[in-house]
Amino acid sequence: MDFPSTQFVSSQTMATYEPIHQIGMWGENFKSISNPNISASVIVDVVNKLENESETTSHEMLASSSKHDQEASKPFDKIQRRLAQNREAARKSRLRKKAYVQQLENSRLKLIQLEQELERSRQQQGLYVGGGLDTGHLGISGAVNSGIAAFELGYERWMEERNKQICELRSALNAQISDIELRILVESGMSHYFELFRMKSSVAKADVFYVMSGKWKTSAERFFSWIGGFRPSELLKVLVPQIDPLTDQQILDVCNLKQSCQQAEDALSQGMEKLRETVSATLASDQMGQGIYVPQVAMAMEKLEALVRFVNQADHLRQQTLQQMSYILTTRQAARGLLALGEYIQRLQALSTLWANHPRKPA
Amino acid sequence: MAAAGGVRSRLHNFLEGADIGGGRRLVITGCKTSLKKLVVENAVIVFGRRGCCMCHVVNRLLLGLGVNPAVCEVDEEKEEAVLNELSIVNGGGIQFPAVFVGGKLFGGLDRVMSTHITGELVPILKEAGALWL
Numbered sequence: 001m002d003f004p005s006t007q008f009v010s011s012q013t014m015a016t017y018e019p020i021h022q023i024g025m026w027g028e029n030f031k032s033i034s035n036p037n038i039s040a041s042v043i044v045d046v047v048n049k050l051e052n053e054s055e056t057t058s059h060e061m062l063a064s065s066s067k068h069d070q071e072a073s074k075p076f077d078k079i080q081r082r083l084a085q086n087r088e089a090a091r092k093s094r095l096r097k098k099a100y101v102q103q104l105e106n107s108r109l110k111l112i113q114l115e116q117e118l119e120r121s122r123q124q125q126g127l128y129v130g131g132g133l134d135t136g137h138l139g140i141s142g143a144v145n146s147g148i149a150a151f152e153l154g155y156e157r158w159m160e161e162r163n164k165q166i167c168e169l170r171s172a173l174n175a176q177i178s179d180i181e182l183r184i185l186v187e188s189g190m191s192h193y194f195e196l197f198r199m200k201s202s203v204a205k206a207d208v209f210y211v212m213s214g215k216w217k218t219s220a221e222r223f224f225s226w227i228g229g230f231r232p233s234e235l236l237k238v239l240v241p242q243i244d245p246l247t248d249q250q251i252l253d254v255c256n257l258k259q260s261c262q263q264a265e266d267a268l269s270q271g272m273e274k275l276r277e278t279v280s281a282t283l284a285s286d287q288m289g290q291g292i293y294v295p296q297v298a299m300a301m302e303k304l305e306a307l308v309r310f311v312n313q314a315d316h317l318r319q320q321t322l323q324q325m326s327y328i329l330t331t332r333q334a335a336r337g338l339l340a341l342g343e344y345i346q347r348l349q350a351l352s353t354l355w356a357n358h359p360r361k362p363a
Numbered sequence: 364m365a366a367a368g369g370v371r372s373r374l375h376n377f378l379e380g381a382d383i384g385g386g387r388r389l390v391i392t393g394c395k396t397s398l399k400k401l402v403v404e405n406a407v408i409v410f411g412r413r414g415c416c417m418c419h420v421v422n423r424l425l426l427g428l429g430v431n432p433a434v435c436e437v438d439e440e441k442e443e444a445v446l447n448e449l450s451i452v453n454g455g456g457i458q459f460p461a462v463f464v465g466g467k468l469f470g471g472l473d474r475v476m477s478t479h480i481t482g483e484l485v486p487i488l489k490e491a492g493a494l495w496l
Contacts, residue, residue, distance in 0.1 A: 260482065267420045270420070
């Protein structure tokens with residue numbers, strides 16, 4: 001039962017008469033009832049109903065009726081207080097609504113994220129490595145984590161194998177074995193790198209940011225990282241002095257290769273810059289100040305899918321560069337090149353360890 | 364850091380707004396545009412989705428070599444139609460970005476990258492008349 005406040009206020013002086021006044025209204029509704037005997041009991045029922053339904057107002061009615069006896073002054077204050085309470089209640093209601101809507105939008109965003117991870121986990125089936133992994137708390141994103149865990153395990157094995165190959169190369173070059181035997185070592189060294197690119201391609205589908213961050217590498221390696229791995233032209237700069245002596249033709253070929261790498265790297269870098277601009281523009285489009293606007297985030301996510309292609313292209317470039325070097329160089333030179341590359345990375349890793357452990361000056 | 368023609372492409376960007384990575388922008392105006400004609404008339408032409416970053420990479424690379432490729436940005440609605448028509452022109456499947464050199468399909472970003480590393484790309488471009496140095 002809604003009593004308009006003005007009407008309530010005006011009836012304060014007749015508080016005790018209010019029910020009768022209302023019954024009067026109801027009484028009109030019952031005019032059509034021709035049985036006078038019933039109408040009395042109906043009226044009583046209506047009074048009870050009125051008193052039950054109007055919770056606070058009947059309370060206030062009683063309260064105000066007693067207060068009315070005590071203080072005939074300050075009806076104005078009561079109006080102000082009531083208005084203030086209404087404003088307060090309305091404000092709180094608006095805040096609650098806003099919080100609820102915000103929560104809904106967040107839940108929706110989370111739902112989209114979960115669906116994405118679920119989709120990725122379906123693609124990841126077959127990559128999951130059991131045993132030794134705590135699956136208790138993985139949940140839905142566990143499939144992505146297991147893709148990453150599988151990669152990390154694989155990478156550890158890959159590193160062990162690579163270190164073994166470096167030792168073999170070192171002793172083979174010192175022992176002056178035949179070119180044919182050396183060729184076998186070179187070939188297995190090359191395919192070992194190609195294997196890494198395949199592994200990276202797989203995990204990039206699960207979590208491209210993992211590959212981009214270079215988290216699986218040591219800190220010094222990460223320092224030199226470019227789109228999830230080494231920069232081919234930098235690699236050439238490191239390796240070529242180690243492979244001396246080179247023929248004039250070889251020097252020319254290597255210079256051309258270095259220039260081609262740089263051009264390709266520049267093109268990819270500029271493409272990455274364009275991708276950043278595109279994602280940023282998508283996220284910032286439309287109104288700001290409306291909370292997390294889910295369509296913009298979903299659209300930006302679509303654009304970000306291109307990042308996987310960049311990682312693949314960068315690895316493709318690395319592979320092509322290694323391949324081309326193996327064509328330009330003789331078997332012996334290629335073996336020395338692979339050894340130099342392996343040792344260089346080992347030194348980077350040693351640098352990372354040294355850096356992590358060296359005592360620092362207190363701040 | 365900027366590729367050859369850096370100043371020109373900055374001005375190009377400023378005037379054009381959207382950055383396609385350089386090159387001459389072509390616009391497909393409905394079905395009347397003959398894609399075959401475009402392919403034949405241009406020494407190098409790149410077809411790609413509007414705003415595609417991979418297309419941007421191809422263009423930057425070609426521009427860096429001194430090539431001035433024609434660039435055809437395809438809207439999403441027209442994508443399928445363009446792909447179909449290009450497949451007919453080529454006689455086979457097409458994917459974006461698609462690079463045509465000397466009137467024939469050359470390939471996508473993969474092929475452009477590999478041939479560039481092996482050194483095959485520049486002679487092919489010269490032969491098609493896209494490069495004169």
